[in-house]
Amino acid sequence: MFTYLFRSDFSVAISRLTLISFVALLPFMGGCGEDDNPIIDDDHDHEQEADAPIHADVDGFVLEVDEVEVYRQFQGEQTGGLTVGVGEEIEVHAVFLDATGAEAHLDEVEAVDEHGHAEVLGLGLSEYDSAIIEIHLEHEDEHDEDEHDEELGFGLEGLKAGTTEIKLQLLHGDHPDFTGALLIPVTVQ
Secondary structure, eight states, X not given: OHHHHHSSOHHHHHHHHHHHHHHHHGGGSOOOOGGGOSSOOOSOOHHHHHHSOSSOOOSEEEEEETTEEEEEEETTEXXXXXXXXXXXXXXXXXXXXXXXXXXXXXXXXXXXXXXXXXOOEEXXXXXXXXXXXXXXXXXXXXXXXXXXXXXXXXXXXXXXXXEEEEEEEEEETTEEEEEOSSOEEEEEO
């Protein structure tokens, strides 16, 4: 039957069928898209993207009250804690640390969401007893002429005497870049 249709022997008929099938399937096969072509250079600055980290590289943090260190957590070890009086509120400032224990440069972290908006860094505080303390998150941007310094902090109000703990996270948009390995001890007197 194949020799009648293709007027040649069986192996030639199979070769022709294979070729026809391949040509028919070409439009449906995935090829290189515009994003896959290394020759096409769009207007993106790839050097800047390579230099700016997408996530904060943090290994610990320090909590300060009135510019005095009251708590430190670094590479799984902690010292200090937070203390507040009943009916009082303290302002707590968080400073994040890099792998060497120096202040991490959070202003160098860049990322944008799927809509092209810049994702900001913020604090996530959870797992505390809300009958003992109340937390007021703050987000302040201080502008100097030569630098942009983002301050991360929170207000801590003592509601009743007791102890609790706080889980701290450095949030980057809607996901954490860093989560404290240990809970922060809090005493309300």
